[in-house]
Amino acid sequence: MSRVIAIAGKGGTGKTTIAALFIRSLVKSGKRPVLAVDADPDTNLPAALGLCAEKTLATIGGTREDFFAHRDQVPAGMPKEAWLEMQLAQALVESREIDLMVMGRPEGPGCYCYINNMLRKYLESLGKNYPFVVIDNEAGLEHLSRRTAQAVDTLVLVSDYSLNGLRAAERVRDLASEMKLQVGRVLLVVNRAPDELSAQFTSALASNGIELAGRVPVDPLVPEFEIAARTVMELPDGSPAVRAMEQIAETVLAM
Ligand SMILES: Nc1ncnc2c1ncn2[C@@H]1O[C@H](COP(=O)(O)OP(=O)(O)OP(=O)(O)O)[C@@H](O)[C@H]1O
Numbered sequence: 173m174s175r176v177i178a179i180a181g182k183g184g185t186g187k188t189t190i191a192a193l194f195i196r197s198l199v200k201s202g203k204r205p206v207l208a209v210d211a212d213p214d215t216n217l218p219a220a221l222g223l224c225a226e227k228t229l230a231t232i233g234g235t236r237e238d239f240f241a242h243r244d245q246v247p248a249g250m251p252k253e254a255w256l257e258m259q260l261a262q263a264l265v266e267s268r269e270i271d272l273m274v275m276g277r278p279e280g281p282g283c284y285c286y287i288n289n290m291l292r293k294y295l296e297s298l299g300k301n302y303p304f305v306v307i308d309n310e311a312g313l314e315h316l317s318r319r320t321a322q323a324v325d326t327l328v329l330v331s332d333y334s335l336n337g338l339r340a341a342e343r344v345r346d347l348a349s350e351m352k353l354q355v356g357r358v359l360l361v362v363n364r365a366p367d368e369l370s371a372q373f374t375s376a377l378a379s380n381g382i383e384l385a386g387r388v389p390v391d392p393l394v395p396e397f398e399i400a401a402r403t404v405m406e407l408p409d410g411s412p413a414v415r416a417m418e419q420i421a422e423t424v425l426a427m
Pocket residue numbers: 182183184185186187188189190212214216309310311363364388389390391392394395398413
């Protein structure tokens with residue numbers, strides 16, 4: 173049985189960093205292989221993990237028009253879905269502990285519904301081969317209804333230490349339920365948080381009813397490494413963000 177963990181929240185709150193740190197914790201504690209899915213068209217997760225994705229599902233899939241234009245390439249007797257799956261498999265980046273699939277950004281006008289539907293089915297069946305699937309999402313969740321809506325065991329909402337961040341997390345949670353996404357559990361990570369959350373923040377958190385998985389402190393090494401083109405996987409074991417996420421990962425997996 174695979175476990176699907178999706179990371180979402182307001183722009184810039186640290187979703188990609190949290191996703192990469194979470195994947196790192198899984199790998200370091202022997203919970204592998206992990207399928208990492210970058211569902212943000214801006215595609216930052218590969219760099220955070222130190223992997224390079226040359227192809228994306230969106231560029232391989234193309235539009236419905238592209239697909240039907242290449243129909244003659246489908247070998248005789250092969251169902252077109254199976255052929256498309258074979259093409260999409262080329263976007264999978266494999267490494268020793270982490271495999272990576274990048275959704276990418278659809279290019280140009282055209283109808284993507286057919287392909288998106290295929291992508292969703294493909295990702296769902298691919299995910300079944302892994303004990304853990306971690307999805308880094310773009311800000312908000314609207315795209316999930318269009319593209320990657322799949323059953324999620326744990327939705328980890330990332331907020332910064334602000335009431336705006338908390339409200340955005342709440343909206344994402346409500347949107348997930350309005351869109352009838354199948355979500356098992358919703359948890360919150362407060363990123364760049366102080367050692368103690370203020371009484372106001374704690375009471376806002378209590379009133380929105382999202383369960384707190386934990387907080388990650390400001391860690392100067394995180395941006396320093398990013399600027400030096402070093403990956404989250406290379407951060408020292410004792411670094412505050414790494415340690416905080418190790419605890420959070422345990423909490424997320426225990427729930
Ligand atoms: N705990 C932290 N301490 C210090 N810097 C952090 C921390 N978490 C994230 N950052 C930095 O904050 C910036 C934004 O983080 P990140 O890219 O992970 O956010 P995001 O939510 O994925 O953004 P986007 O919405 O653009 O996808 C990055 O430069 C990252 O290095």
